[in-house]
Amino acid sequence: MLAGTAFAQDAFEIDPARAETAEALMAQALESDLAWSVVESLTTEVGPRLAGSEAEARARAWGEVLGQSLSFDSVTVEPFTMPFWERGELEISITAPYDMALHGTALGGSGRSPILRPINSDVVYFRNVDALTAVADGSLEGKIAFVDGDPLVATQTGAGYGPANQRRRIGWQHAERAGADAIVVRSVGSDHHRNPHTGMISSMDGDWASIPVIAISNPDADHLRRLHNNGSPLAMHLRATPGWHGEVTSGNVVLDIVGSELPDEIVLIGGHLDSWDIGTGAVDDGAGIAITVAAAELIAQLPERPRRTIRVVMFGAEEVGLLGARAYAEQHADELGNHVLATESDFGAGRIWQFASNVDEGANPAVDAIGRILLPLGVLRGGNDVPGGGPDIIPMAMQGVPTVRLNQDGMDYFDLHHTPDDTLDKIDPDALAQNVAAYAAMVYLAANLDVDFRGPAEEAAAEE
Numbered sequence: 091m092l093a094g095t096a097f098a099q100d101a102f103e104i105d106p107a108r109a110e111t112a113e114a115l116m117a118q119a120l121e122s123d124l125a126w127s128v129v130e131s132l133t134t135e136v137g138p139r140l141a142g143s144e145a146e147a148r149a150r151a152w153g154e155v156l157g158q159s160l161s162f163d164s165v166t167v168e169p170f171t172m173p174f175w176e177r178g179e180l181e182i183s184i185t186a187p188y189d190m191a192l193h194g195t196a197l198g199g200s201g202r203s204p205i206l207r208p209i210n211s212d213v214v215y216f217r218n219v220d221a222l223t224a225v226a227d228g229s230l231e232g233k234i235a236f237v238d239g240d241p242l243v244a245t246q247t248g249a250g251y252g253p254a255n256q257r258r259r260i261g262w263q264h265a266e267r268a269g270a271d272a273i274v275v276r277s278v279g280s281d282h283h284r285n286p287h288t289g290m291i292s293s294m295d296g297d298w299a300s301i302p303v304i305a306i307s308n309p310d311a312d313h314l315r316r317l318h319n320n321g322s323p324l325a326m327h328l329r330a331t332p333g334w335h336g337e338v339t340s341g342n343v344v345l346d347i348v349g350s351e352l353p354d355e356i357v358l359i360g361g362h363l364d365s366w367d368i369g370t371g372a373v374d375d376g377a378g379i380a381i382t383v384a385a386a387e388l389i390a391q392l393p394e395r396p397r398r399t400i401r402v403v404m405f406g407a408e409e410v411g412l413l414g415a416r417a418y419a420e421q422h423a424d425e426l427g428n429h430v431l432a433t434e435s436d437f438g439a440g441r442i443w444q445f446a447s448n449v450d451e452g453a454n455p456a457v458d459a460i461g462r463i464l465l466p467l468g469v470l471r472g473g474n475d476v477p478g479g480g481p482d483i484i485p486m487a488m489q490g491v492p493t494v495r496l497n498q499d500g501m502d503y504f505d506l507h508h509t510p511d512d513t514l515d516k517i518d519p520d521a522l523a524q525n526v527a528a529y530a531a532m533v534y535l536a537a538n539l540d541v542d543f544r545g546p547a548e549e550a551a552a553e554e
Contacts, residue, residue, distance in 0.1 A: 118388055129379070134514070162346060166343070186322075219239070230269050234270060243280065274306055279308065279507065356401050358431070362436060378436045430492065
């Protein structure tokens with residue numbers, strides 16, 4: 091047994107013909123350039139796809155045409171409404187102890203600077219977000235809060251992103267409470283380039299920031315720290331024009347391969363169609379769209395349809411709060427009990443190294459058997475205690491839908507994620523093909539094996 095595998099003792103035997111087909115799908119996927127063609131088309135023909143924007147609408151039209159050009163049995167756009175935030179323009183520089191332009195970007199949900207005048211204020215340094223949370227109400231009036239931190243440490247799993255992300259998400263709430271003119275934070279990323287990382291802030295009881303909330307690159311944050319440590323007085327010039335523009339229509343694009351025997355039972359895979367607007371969204375998450383569409387297309391080209399329906403969802407408006415995922419769960423609430431398994435590709439385009447799950451214990455031997463099929467791809471079996479299945483799967487998982495996760499190598503993910511560097515050239519075509527191979531084999535088997543991933547208890551609860 092390979093190190094890192096964790097197969098159940100009660101072996102589940104996959105029918106040899108099914109295993110052979112799964113292996114053939116893997117071999118075909120490794121030679122196919124379909125996924126590369128899909129992500130190249132999306133990033134080139136549509137480009138950046140900010141949630142709620144005209145570009146995201148063009149992406150939905152692109153997804154609909156793509157699905158119709160391939161072998162899917164049905165293609166549906168499922169609209170929902172959402173508030174639209176736009177980035178606007180940004181000027182940011184230090185003005186003391188000398189003039190120097192900074193590389194920054196507004197965070198999603200940021201407020202703007204006063205219309206008639208830019209902000210020119212002294213800077214108060216905070217070593218981390220915890221230090222900012224301790225400030226008294228009104229104590230930062232006329233100041234700009236700068237929240238430092240440390241660059242993320244690059245890891246295979248992305249560990250550390252959640253805690254570091256607190257400065258991006260909640261820092262503004264304390265800066266605004268303290269009366270600050272604006273808040274500037276160190277980007278949440280692992281790179282050492284002068285590329286700022288964007289991302290969404292968290293609302294507070296449904297309200298968003300009324301002050302500018304800006305992220306600056308790691309090297310610029312390092313520079314400010316050194317100046318602070320030297321005892322230099324810090325001041326900034328800042329003009330930011332982001333804003334909200336009312337309700338707009340977004341949507342999910344749903345592509346189905348209808349099952350031959352159990353069409354009402356659904357194996358769902360997907361990625362998110364929107365992206366942040368400062369790159370072309372190749373890694374986050376054009377790759378996920380390409381991987382899941384290409385895997386499903388290989389299965390659709392087989393002589394026979396799978397027993398269960400395979401559904402690919404191109405989720406809309408993920409970056410701004412999983413809005414498409416929440417809409418899907420609401421719109422399909424009556425049939426979530428028929429969703430037998432779900433997963434999403436949304437962690438870049440690195441090679442898959444682990445197959446984890448959160449299914450009924452009785453189904454674990456079957457998932458282990460699928461894991462054995464994936465071993466030649468270098469994919470090790472992880473545990474059966476990993477909830478979620480991906481960000482857009484969370485609302486479904488919370489309603490009891492079983493999940494799996496094909497975990498990718500994320501060593502460079504937070505170098506690229508939400509930055510101008512999220513572009514097509516960062517994707518390795520061979521790694522992309524390995525992803526498609528793993529998804530094709532796993533999804534094909536999940537759609538064909540006589541296995542209840544949900545289990546009797548969960549199934550009964552879903553019917554109530």
